[in-house]
Amino acid sequence: MQPIDIGDLRLDASNTSKQSALYLAIQDKILNGLWPTNGRLPATRLLAEELRVSRNTVTAVYEQLKAEGYIESRRGAGYFIQWATPDHYLHTNTQGELQRSLPPPSLPDLPLEGKETDQRPPFDAHVRNRPFAPGVPDLVQFPYKKWARSLQCHFQRAILGGQNDIQGNLALRQALSDYLSFSRSVDASPQRIIITVGAQQALYIAINAILEAGEKVMMENPGYAQMRKVLDRSHINVSYLPVDAKTGADISLLDQFDGKAVYLTPSNQYPMGTSLNTNDRMRCIEWAAQKTDGKQARWIIEDDYDSEFQFANRPYPSLQGLATKFHGDAANVIYVGTFSKTLLPAIRVGYMVVPESLVEKCLSVKDAIGGDTAMHIEEVLAEFIAEGDYLRHIRKMRTLYQEKQRVFVEALHEHFGDRIEVISQAAGLHVTFRWQGGLTALEAKAALEEKGVTIRTLEYYCDANTVNEMPDWMQRTLVAGFGNSSLEDIRQGVSILSACFRERT
Template identity: 30%
Template sequence: MVKREEGALLQSIVLDREGEHGLSVQICAGLRELILGGTLKVGERLPATRTLAQEFKVARTTIVESFERLAAEGLIETRVGSGTYVSQALANERPAPAATATAAPTARVKLAQAMNTASKLFGTRLPHQPRAFTTAMPAFDAFPMAQWARLSGKHWRKPRHQVLGYPDPHGERGLRQAIAAHLRLNRGIACEWQQVFVVAGAQQAFQLIAATLLDPGDTVWFEDPGAIGARNSMIQSGVEIVPVPVDEAGLVVEEGLRRAPEFRLAFVTPAHQQPLGAKMSLERRLALLEAAEASGAWIIEDDWDGEFCFQGAPMATLTSIDRSGRVIYVGTFSKTLFPSLRLGFLVAPPHLVEQIGICLEAFSPGVPTALQGIVADFIVEGHFATHVRRMRKLYQERYQALEDAAREHLASDLEVVPTQTGMHTIAYLRGGLDAVALTQAAARRGVTVAPISRFCLEPVARDGLVLGFSGFTPAEIKTGVLDLRRAIDDLMAGGEWTGASAGMALSGKPNSA
């Protein structure tokens, strides 16, 4: 068994070898200050005398002498066969730390002009507690941990220079090839692996695209309601966000042209609109491509959960019908696998490959190599396709559980909108129920819901709730529905049935409830 050298690094203790006091005295004083100041906690193990002697480049007897002084003062204690620890006696006797000499700043921190302006418009990100009905929560209980663990072990046994060195900022070739093959077969995107760039999540992809293509003041069409995280990335770049309404056929292109005919970029979620769930019709897709070509604009296609189509094949991507090279496709493994992976990718049109590559080389540290290798093998060995098929079936079952429970317990107050794709649906309110008040009442009952108005830049015509179902078993979903029923009853009993939520003004922040 390998012996562990435990204990904190104590490099804040600086020795003056020409000083007035001996080295053991200086070490003792430094340790005393760390202990009494609370930096070294009660019960924390100190490094072994031999380890400290090597680190301070002193004789071991010097460290022993320092420890003996501290033990005599009752600050440390030695446990035979275990080591030396900060004394437990200090738990109740440690002096209160002295007040810091640095006064709290009296003025607000001065931000960069762009960030100061943007921060006033940022929408707050949704909470991600694993409870009904949190959105974008994969089915952790159904993830194939055994295969993942096997692949992880395989890659960590590779030569150290392969897994510990700096990753390729563009992404590892094996993963880029695996993604390209998957997209060709399953999403109809005719791309070469050189067009695929691996990034640390879709959010980094949006920031990268903005940094590469947008100047402050450029006009960007954005779905309204729309994805908060992506919108924050656009706002941060200093562009002018133009909210474009969404209906059952997706982004209303005619309205976008009326509001801003000369736009630089459009952001859309055509496979499963975030949050309303609409699928963009072929007519709208063609109209958007035509508008982009006429304006010389780019389009970001965020295919965040389009893999999860319950019935039939997923709808063709916007990228697959783009003939002018205007669409930049963004995908993420946070939804198809798990969020802590922080792994996404983008597919650049051929004439953008060089520019995107230069930007990544300049600013991106890359994604851990072993992680990319694990995902690549997960795809190549067929586990990814199997997992997606299983999740499609599972999410359909969980959506059905939500629909059945809502019909039984919530039909008088909520109209759950049917869906055939994705990880969430929406429920419109009936009878003047206030979405913001219900969100707060549900939280008190341990249920996470979000009002549609939270995703809006303009006042919402009809508010409702966004309900995630993918990450919860049918039993958990039914319990969540019953708790939501109780939350509604709480509002009725408290007289908080106050009418539809007004959403937010164009210049204000999204609802933060």
């Protein structure tokens, strides 16, 4: 059983006693089945540091939970959950449904690239992966040796050489179910998880499972450019939620939207780096609970982008988990995630968690477009998660990325002073910053490309038809990735940016 991640565990600020607040927070995780039976709780020292409470407080809470029968202590091993959730609290299917089998995919992959435009980044791998390129994790720190040993072991298993289950390896879905429940409060039984070739395939499946050509969806603008390509390929009518640098997406516009779905990155909006607060999340959930034309419920597609890497604050629980608390099985949220940012893009594994009523339709779409992940890759990943290596890697990278983000922001202030404003939160793998006057973002990007630095403007993330309507500050905003940059790369890159400004002004 993999160790439990602290994840989105948070204390109720209205509770004057930290000990009481911590007790209720952990009890809630256990009672709702989000922390699994036999799961090992975080070490007292680690939990105390993460939540900024005393270790004595954590120990007292653990001992109280132990006395009440929720957990047990094992000498030399720590505390483990022993309370078994009653069946009526669990949203599970029968064993027969777990063994669902559909014909293997036979059609070639459906290309998801959009039309070629000046906004499209170069497809040269070197250019796409160099320092400051957004969306690329640290390619050096991955545990290659351990991964290679496990991969070699599983690759020699003949049983893994054939066709994969269209839904994905059951061992991986089980490991993901456990991880998502205690880390992100996602209600994700294995039979409702579908493994995909990255997040973009998951988004394509989701859109084609819930919408017909010509129907309406709303998404953030600026927003995830690859999602716009999916919508264009699927002939979906798109409306936009403007994203403000301070307040994030304008959720109030949903009240006038008569479409059937909205696509959001609520935990760390990409690329603006804002988060939806609880009130806005509830507003989205209640909007989805309403029916269109009195018949069809609406849908939320939640892309939990970079949720694992929050540096300044505790992460919000998933919107899907919040919706399930209020609407149970009727929560119309499709949750999408990927390992491309937490591990490596080359692994090409994503996943989606869908309501039980939507599983078969999603599998039908996936079967039509093909693109299964190799079974031995899924087995390695399942083992990596279940044995705790994935959680350890995330903790390590969270610390590293936090330092990179700090150095990046400090370097900007060192070279530009108050002329540069960082508008993204301390999270994720990128920094979004803006300035007033002087070079435009397009001019700065071109100057940096001449010096071998890849960076993006907000124009890339906006619908082409809305670019001329962008406020002036968006014309002077850049998005820089720091994931695949060393600390020296960051300092040198910001210095080059500063030199470009001096040369062009």
